[in-house]
Amino acid sequence: MNRRVLLFGFGISLPLLVLLGFAFQHDPQIVESPLIGRPAPDFRLADLDGNIVDLAELRGRPVIINFWATYCPPCIVEHPLLMAGARRWQGEIHFLGVIFQDDPDLIAQFNAEYGRWGPSLIDADGGVAIAYGVYGPPETFFIGRDGVIVDKAIGAVSRDQLLDVANRMLAQPAPATG
Amino acid sequence: MRRATRAGNWPSRTNGRRPPRPADRRRATVLPTLLAALSFAASAPAQEPDTPPGAAPASAESGYQPALGIETSNELGDPLGRPLSGDELDRAAAEVAADLRCPKCQALSIADSGAASAHAMRAQARSLLAQGYTREQVVGYFEQRYGEFVRLAPRARGLNLIVWAAPAAIVLLGVLLVALRLRRRRSADEALDVYLRQVERNDGDDGNDGDGGDNGERPT
Numbered sequence: 481m482n483r484r485v486l487l488f489g490f491g492i493s494l495p496l497l498v499l500l501g502f503a504f505q506h507d508p509q510i511v512e513s514p515l516i517g518r519p520a521p522d523f524r525l526a527d528l529d530g531n532i533v534d535l536a537e538l539r540g541r542p543v544i545i546n547f548w549a550t551y552c553p554p555c556i557v558e559h560p561l562l563m564a565g566a567r568r569w570q571g572e573i574h575f576l577g578v579i580f581q582d583d584p585d586l587i588a589q590f591n592a593e594y595g596r597w598g599p600s601l602i603d604a605d606g607g608v609a610i611a612y613g614v615y616g617p618p619e620t621f622f623i624g625r626d627g628v629i630v631d632k633a634i635g636a637v638s639r640d641q642l643l644d645v646a647n648r649m650l651a652q653p654a655p656a657t658g
Numbered sequence: 659m660r661r662a663t664r665a666g667n668w669p670s671r672t673n674g675r676r677p678p679r680p681a682d683r684r685r686a687t688v689l690p691t692l693l694a695a696l697s698f699a700a701s702a703p704a705q706e707p708d709t710p711p712g713a714a715p716a717s718a719e720s721g722y723q724p725a726l727g728i729e730t731s732n733e734l735g736d737p738l739g740r741p742l743s744g745d746e747l748d749r750a751a752a753e754v755a756a757d758l759r760c761p762k763c764q765a766l767s768i769a770d771s772g773a774a775s776a777h778a779m780r781a782q783a784r785s786l787l788a789q790g791y792t793r794e795q796v797v798g799y800f801e802q803r804y805g806e807f808v809r810l811a812p813r814a815r816g817l818n819l820i821v822w823a824a825p826a827a828i829v830l831l832g833v834l835l836v837a838l839r840l841r842r843r844r845s846a847d848e849a850l851d852v853y854l855r856q857v858e859r860n861d862g863d864d865g866n867d868g869d870g871g872d873n874g875e876r877p878t
Binding site: 514521522525526532581608616 | 725726727728729730732733761762774775777778779781782800801802803804805
């Protein structure tokens, strides 16, 4: 009888342990984006100075879009890295910031204090964040020369990922025009 | 055409409290990254960040300019339904909102969540339904962006079948266990009855041998 109880217990608990072991390897907050490998949704947004940025017009050169906010600590942590990246790839990669649920005045203050790595675009109704399936800031989308999303970083982007993906995007051949 | 506003339409995330000024933030978190970034950018020329060639001053716009934001029709194609309005729109928007998971507070639907993301998604869904997109098209639009995770009730296919079948399987297993237990008890009761009858019979036999009284057997 005891042996049967033991076997029954193993039969129930073993699959549960395997399931838990598998699940603990993944952060439930991180959901892989279905947009990777697909064309980046085009948008037109105004920056803090009223300039309109049209994503479609930037095709031909890689674009890094970072959804960020001043209330988000990882956004502040990654800010110097993005500043450095924007300087390093000046003229090679476009760096665009999209304000995620934040007051543009606070963004302007932040930029004045810490510097800006690119235009901060005002996504007033959140439609662009929805189109990119943003869960929360910061999220960074890497868009290749052909307008296809190459990769995505959730949370503060790391130096290694930035270097790796930027080099991959720069190595892409320019899309045929005409 | 929507106007580009500096204030934006987002509800405040701070419930009336002013967000902390950047200067108030702990600079200690910035410094280590700043040091790493400085070494990263050592070879980079010190220039102003790139200004995209696509950027044009809003005041210089002339003639037709597409609206600011995202052109959802580029992503969704043509509406397959008819534009909804009034109560019908309210009902359809509420149904869609109840089916979609809030990306911020993941245990709630966007109908139940007070998060700004949920607010924006509700507004987006309502706008799409008003334009004539069907409920399936609207849910599909969000699913294409956030993945199937955005559906509160996953589709009954593939591994998801486990989610749908598990409750029924557990109930079935429970019923089976109870039935087995009842059957075992019944057979135990029957065995006990047999045993008791045997004991009574033995008692009766003993009575016949001893005092010649009733042996407990009924006449047939």
